[in-house]
Each structure stands twice: as structure tokens, then as C-alpha cells.
């Protein structure tokens with residue numbers, strides 16, 4: 001997967017203290033994007049296992065509440081995102097997940113989130129259903145609600161936050 005940056009601990013990217021994984025690559029093109037340096041689909045390639053390891057190291061150092069996925073566009077590397085969520089859920093089940101996405105929730109529900117570009121497919125785009133990703137988020141450890149703070153930009157925050 002292509003990674004832009006990983007911040008071990010931040011209070012500016014969701015509720016509580018969170019590790020933040022910034023994906024590299026986005027072709028949505030929002031007007032006024034505040035992170036244009038994340039648009040190109042090239043940059044450091046890292047394995048899912050390496051990202052999991054970095055988050056687990058941050059968890060040793062900081063009292064993390066959760067992990068936030070941002071970018072770039074996490075859903076344009078949906079396969080890698082899903083594997084990352086599954087790995088973290090398995091090894092750090094107490095952490096909540098959140099995601100900032102340029103897609104609206106109704107677009108994600110319909111699967112309208114990937115770009116049908118064969119050259120991008122090698123990055124893991126286009127094979128994972130959106131429900132597979134959102135289901136993998138599990139239940140919010142605060143309120144017990146489904147999907148553990150999947151925000152997709154416009155979703156209501158956890159009522160217990």
C-alpha cells in the first residue's frame with residue numbers, strides 16, 4: 001500500500017488520542033483540498049504488516065483510544081485498508097476506528113468509490129466491497145454502535161464521544 005505519513009498520536013483527527021494513517025493517492029479532486037501533496041499515486045510503499053507494527057508500537061508509547069484513516073483517499077486502496085483494519089482489530093481489539101473519506105456515505109454504500117483504472121488495480125483498488133470494509137470496523141467500544149465511527153466525512157459522530 002502507498003502511505004503518505006503515519007502520526008503515532010494526535011488529538012486533532014477524531015475523538016481522543018489516536019494514531020493517524022494517511023494514505024497516499026487520491027483522484028477525487030475536492031475544491032480547496034487541504035492536502036494536495038497526497039494526490040499522486042506514488043510514494044513510499046509499505047506492507048500492511050509494517051503499518052500494523054507501527055501502530056502497535058505507538059500503542060505501547062501512548063494511551064491510544066483509536067486509529068484514524070485519512071489521506072489521500074483510504075477507500076481508493078480499499079483492499080489494503082481492509083487488511084489493515086483486520087490486522088489491527090485482531091491485535092488491538094480495544095482500539096476504535098475512524099475514517100475521513102472524500103466520498104459521501106451513500107456513495108460508499110453503493111460501492112461508488114473506486115476508480116476503474118487498471119494501472120491502479122495493482123494497488124488493490126476495485127476488488128473489495130464497501131460493506132466488507134465497513135463491517136470490518138466492528139462495533140464502537142464507546143456506544144456499542146455498529147461500524148465503530150466510520151465517518152466517511154459526513155457521518156454523525158459517536159453519540160458517546
Ligand code: SF4
Nearest residue numbers: 026029030033072102
Ligand atoms: S478526498 Fe481528501 S485528499 Fe482527496 S481531494 Fe478531497 S480533500 Fe483532498
